[in-house]
Amino acid sequence: xxxxxxxxxxxxLIAFAAIFLIQNAxxxxxLAEGDEPWGGADGxxxxxxxxxxxxxxxxxxxxxxxxxxESLLFALQAAIGAFVIGYVFGTWRGSKRTxx
Amino acid sequence: xxxxxxxxxxxxxxIWFIISAPFVIMGFYALRKLVRENREALPLxxxxxxxxxxxxxxxxxxxxGSCSHPTGTGLGxxxxxxxxxxxxxxxxLVYQALFLAHGGISTLGAxxxxxxxxxxxxxxxxxxAGKKFGxxxxxxxxxxxxxxxIVTYVVTSLQLALAFPAEAGGFMASFIAFGAIFAxxxxxxxxxxxxxxxxxxxxxxxxKPEILIxxxxxxxxxxxxxxxxxx
Numbered sequence: 357x358x359x360x361x362x363x364x365x366x367x368x369l370i371a372f373a374a375i376f377l378i379q380n381a382x383x384x385x386x387l388a389e390g391d392e393p394w395g396g397a398d399g400x401x402x403x404x405x406x407x408x409x410x411x412x413x414x415x416x417x418x419x420x421x422x423x424x425x426e427s428l429l430f431a432l433q434a435a436i437g438a439f440v441i442g443y444v445f446g447t448w449r450g451s452k453r454t455x456x
Numbered sequence: 457x458x459x460x461x462x463x464x465x466x467x468x469x470x471i472w473f474i475i476s477a478p479f480v481i482m483g484f485y486a487l488r489k490l491v492r493e494n495r496e497a498l499p500l501x502x503x504x505x506x507x508x509x510x511x512x513x514x515x516x517x518x519x520x521g522s523c524s525h526p527t528g529t530g531l532g533x534x535x536x537x538x539x540x541x542x543x544x545x546x547x548x549l550v551y552q553a554l555f556l557a558h559g560g561i562s563t564l565g566a567x568x569x570x571x572x573x574x575x576x577x578x579x580x581x582x583x584x585a586g587k588k589f590g591x592x593x594x595x596x597x598x599x600x601x602x603x604x605x606i607v608t609y610v611v612t613s614l615q616l617a618l619a620f621p622a623e624a625g626g627f628m629a630s631f632i633a634f635g636a637i638f639a640x641x642x643x644x645x646x647x648x649x650x651x652x653x654x655x656x657x658x659x660x661x662x663x664k665p666e667i668l669i670x671x672x673x674x675x676x677x678x679x680x681x682x683x684x685x686x687x
Contacts, residue, residue, distance in 0.1 A: 358685075361594065361658055365651045372644060376517050383521050394517050397524040398458045398558070400637045401612075405463060405620055412462030416557035429555050430513045433548075437509030444499040444506075448663040 457527070457570050457612040457638065458552065461560025468619040473565030476542070479573045483543035490536065490671075500660070500667050504532035505544045507656065511649060512548050512571075518641040526649040527608050530601025531656060533576035534583045535673055541579075545572030570611040575604035593674060593682060594654045602650030609638040658682075 383393045406412075420426035464472070490497060511528030518524060532541040549567050552558040559567045579600035586596025617631035660668060665679040674682070 361651075361655055365655055368648060368651055372648060375519060375644070379519060379521065380517075393521055394523050396515060397520075397522045397638055397641050398460060400522055401616060401634060402460050402463060404633065404637065405616070408620060408622075410463075410465075410620065412460065413465065414462030414560065414562050416461045416553070416560055418554065419557040420555070426556060430515075433513040433551060433556075434510050437506040437511075437513070440502050440506035441510065444503050445659065445663060447499065452663060 457524075457567065457608050458549075458559035459563040459566050459612065459616065461553070461557070462562055463560075464563050464566055464615070464619050468615070469562050469565060471565075472563075472569050472615065476565045476568040476573055479539055479542040480546055480568070483539035483541075483546075486537060486539045487543060490540070494671055497667050497671050500535060500664070500671075501532075501540070503656075503660075504535055504541075505547065507531050507653070508544050508548050509551075511652075512552070516645050516648070518644050520641045522637075522641055524609075524638070524641045524645060526645050526652075527571050527575055527605050528649070528653075529571060529575050529608070530579040530597070530604040530649065531653045533579040533604060534597055534600050534657075535668070535671070538573070538576035538580045541576035542568065542572040545576070566615050567612075570608045570615065574611040575608040578607045579604035587674075593678065594657065597657050598650040598654045600650075601653035602646040605646040605649045606639065606642055609642045610635065613638050 380393070387393060402412075420429060487501075490501065508528040508531075511526040513525070515523040515525050527545075529541050529545050532544045546568055549559055549564060549571065553560050553564060553567075582600040582603060583596050586593070586599075613631055613634035616634045617627050620630055621627045622629040622633065661674075661679060661682050665674075665683065668674050669676050669679055
């Protein structure tokens with residue numbers, strides 16, 4: 357099978373999305389007023405520590421002022437990475453074509 | 457896996473800086489050697505670094521109802537060894553600490569140890585072991601990348617449990633509590649990360665097997681076989 361691995365990846369991704377949708381429906385149905393589902397695990401750990409009575413002794417030097425700006429910077433991070441991957445793979449593919 | 461800024465008390469944050477530092481120093485030496493001796497491997501290094509960038513920016517929802525990210529360090533560790541992977545992880549952690557308030561400067565040592573040292577070391581060990589026993593490279597890369605991801609989060613749980621032992625039950629109770637927050641969320645994400653990195657490895661084999669042979673990731677013989685199909 358030439359594309360066996362691609363098929364496995366596609367099947368797993370679809371299964372992952374399906375599990376998310378089912379889980380999300382269950383969570384939304386039992387959601388208390390004001391609760392926000394699907395928060396970050398990093399934040400959950402921080403909350404757990406703060407519940408133990410710990411006060412962080414330092415704060416981030418700079419915080420994204422809003423969720424939009426945070427997602428902008430995350431998208432920028434992904435875009436930089438995707439650009440590099442695409443550029444290198446494209447170069448390799450192009451050089452292979454011209455040399456063969 | 458990001459321990460947030462200020463969330464590790466003294467002396468833990470200093471301890472993790474001291475433990476991580478040698479890996480980064482070794483990484484810079486390894487990088488210098490690579491740049492001098494294997495210039496044609498640099499695009500591959502860029503791909504490995506870019507992978508950490510892309511994967512660690514994706515926050516994926518997982519079965520526990522919370523979101524977490526893949527780490528992407530497995531690819532760099534398998535291709536270039538754990539020390540260079542530490543440097544790649546350092547770049548991403550600094551970006552996220554400075555611009556995204558994800559992680560922090562005081563916790564950089566601890567976060568670097570989990571994501572840039574423990575994960576890559578495990579990935580590299582699995583890949584070497586797989587090579588020794590003649591297991592298919594796609595299988596070993598899947599496990600190397602998936603376990604690098606899980607180990608990263610287990611180590612984060614360990615670091616937090618050491619710094620914050622529970623009043624009742626001590627270190628173990630705390631480790632289980634943090635493990636429940638991090639490690640279980642991580643299992644589905646680790647599977648996806650392992651598969652995606654195996655897929656990228658396939659494309660590298662198809663496009664530039666000679667680099668992999670040159671830096672000693674696989675033998676010419678195996679590369680020829682993998683290009684034909686699964687085996």
